Amino acid sequence: MVDLAGILISSIAALATGLALQGFGLGGLSSEPQKTPYLGGSDPKVHAWQRYHVRYYSMTLLFIAFEMEMMFMYPWAVVFLEEGVKAMVEMGMFLAILSIGILYGWREGIFRWQ
Amino acid sequence: MAVSGLARLATSAPAAIYPVVGKDGLAAVEDLSLHPAVSLQPTPRHASVLLVSGEIRRGDHPALRRLHDQLPHPRATLWWRTTPAPGFPQAENVEGDVARAVELVWRQLMTGERRSEDNLLPDEPPAAWRGKGDHGQGGEGMMGGKPYGRPMAMTDEDQRDGLALDAYTACFGPFLSVLPPGLLLELTLQGDVVQSAKVLRAPFAQAVADEPLRRVARLLRPLGLAGAAERFQRTAAAQTGDLKILDRALRWSGALHAIPPGLGEIAGEDIRASLRRWWEQAQGIASPASLGDGRLVDLLPGLEWSEAILVANSFEYDRLLRLCPPDREDDGDQEDCS
Numbered sequence: 001m002v003d004l005a006g007i008l009i010s011s012i013a014a015l016a017t018g019l020a021l022q023g024f025g026l027g028g029l030s031s032e033p034q035k036t037p038y039l040g041g042s043d044p045k046v047h048a049w050q051r052y053h054v055r056y057y058s059m060t061l062l063f064i065a066f067e068m069e070m071m072f073m074y075p076w077a078v079v080f081l082e083e084g085v086k087a088m089v090e091m092g093m094f095l096a097i098l099s100i101g102i103l104y105g106w107r108e109g110i111f112r113w114q
Numbered sequence: 115m116a117v118s119g120l121a122r123l124a125t126s127a128p129a130a131i132y133p134v135v136g137k138d139g140l141a142a143v144e145d146l147s148l149h150p151a152v153s154l155q156p157t158p159r160h161a162s163v164l165l166v167s168g169e170i171r172r173g174d175h176p177a178l179r180r181l182h183d184q185l186p187h188p189r190a191t192l193w194w195r196t197t198p199a200p201g202f203p204q205a206e207n208v209e210g211d212v213a214r215a216v217e218l219v220w221r222q223l224m225t226g227e228r229r230s231e232d233n234l235l236p237d238e239p240p241a242a243w244r245g246k247g248d249h250g251q252g253g254e255g256m257m258g259g260k261p262y263g264r265p266m267a268m269t270d271e272d273q274r275d276g277l278a279l280d281a282y283t284a285c286f287g288p289f290l291s292v293l294p295p296g297l298l299l300e301l302t303l304q305g306d307v308v309q310s311a312k313v314l315r316a317p318f319a320q321a322v323a324d325e326p327l328r329r330v331a332r333l334l335r336p337l338g339l340a341g342a343a344e345r346f347q348r349t350a351a352a353q354t355g356d357l358k359i360l361d362r363a364l365r366w367s368g369a370l371h372a373i374p375p376g377l378g379e380i381a382g383e384d385i386r387a388s389l390r391r392w393w394e395q396a397q398g399i400a401s402p403a404s405l406g407d408g409r410l411v412d413l414l415p416g417l418e419w420s421e422a423i424l425v426a427n428s429f430e431y432d433r434l435l436r437l438c439p440p441d442r443e444d445d446g447d448q449e450d451c452s
Contacts, residue, residue: 031237033183040290041177047264050280052305
């Protein structure tokens with residue numbers, strides 16, 4: 001309870017400080033030229049908001065697939081002896097779902113070393 | 115009380131300068147950057163003093179005005195080794211010891227003795243957008259309109275794997291700190307890959323800035339080796355120093371191995387070979403070579419941003435000028451860039 005009150009009080013204090021700074025005019029001071037991206041003096045004609053390819057996504061997929069596997073297998077190994085076949089089947093289902101991601105990655109060429 | 119304490123602290127800090135380098139102004143700015151009382155900033159957002167060093171072209175004045183307005187308040191402009199151009203009313207000319215002049219202006223700005231310079235450009239968005247569109251953001255639908263004043267980038271073929279993603283075309287320069295001063299490039303980027311490049315304005319000639327040691331330092335900086343670059347710069351400025359220690363620094367920094375082989379190759383010499391040749395020239399082992407020319411814009415497409423910056427910094431200035439013929443007539447007033 002005391003912890004919660006502490007969090008609440010510090011959040012209110014942070015909010016109040018932010019609003020007070022804004023009230024003093026410390027926010028919203030930048031002019032239009034200051035808001036434009038810095039290009040060494042040039043003026044961008046196109047919005048900087050754009051879609052580009054996150055090329056590490058396939059590595060991320062692989063990482064998450066194997067990391068999730070390990071994350072759940074350690075606690076599972078602890079309860080496996082008590083639960084028996086039920087735990088075995090559940091882990092089988094979980095691994096089957098994860099392996100779909102790995103198979104997809106395989107098709108996308110994750111395992112090809114370049 | 116607290117504010118005056120902060121002002122006192124700021125006064126004792128090195129003066130934050132954004133340098134705008136013009137013709138023959140580079141070596142002087144590089145030497146100034148070694149002074150403990152000043153600190154050169156890579157963008158105008160971090161600086162309070164705009165230092166124009168050397169003569170700049172009339173066509174670059176709009177860019178200079180924009181940079182001036184991008185400096186946060188309080189700010190001041192100093193013109194060094196050239197006279198203030200018309201259209202910069204509050205600018206001041208510096209003669210003699212520039213480091214002291216900059217320090218003085220910085221102190222006056224921080225204590226409030228000197229008034230901050232006014233905006234030179236109108237405080238208006240590039241296009242009227244407020245209140246337009248479904249949410250008042252200036253856009254229409256997914257990609258249309260001008261959200262927040264600028265149209266969105268549109269999709270284009272990708273060079274690497276054919277995914278049609280957004281191609282972003284913008285002009286970079288003429289005073290982008292990672293590019294040679296004066297060079298104005300129009301680049302089309304997809305993510306961080308350069309798709310196409312055009313030279314709109316050539317870099318400024320630098321008569322005194324082209325000693326081999328300075329060239330090595332300029333190439334080490336974009337490699338992320340600022341400390342090593344500064345050692346080379348100091349030796350170049352002092353014109354004495356133990357080259358053996360520098361040789362060890364260059365070898366141990368791994369700079370030669372960090373540059374991909376074959377990058378920026380013209381007439382059989384890539385950046386790695388150029389760096390090695392410059393270092394040998396600095397040591398007096400090799401003599402200056404006259405190499406064949408090509409075009410900078412032919413080297414850039416397909417490179418990632420960091421590689422493109424390295425390529426742009428990898429030539430002697432007289433050679434770079436030959437590699438950068440403007441792709442169209444420069445009428446001194448680029449409509450689509452400034």
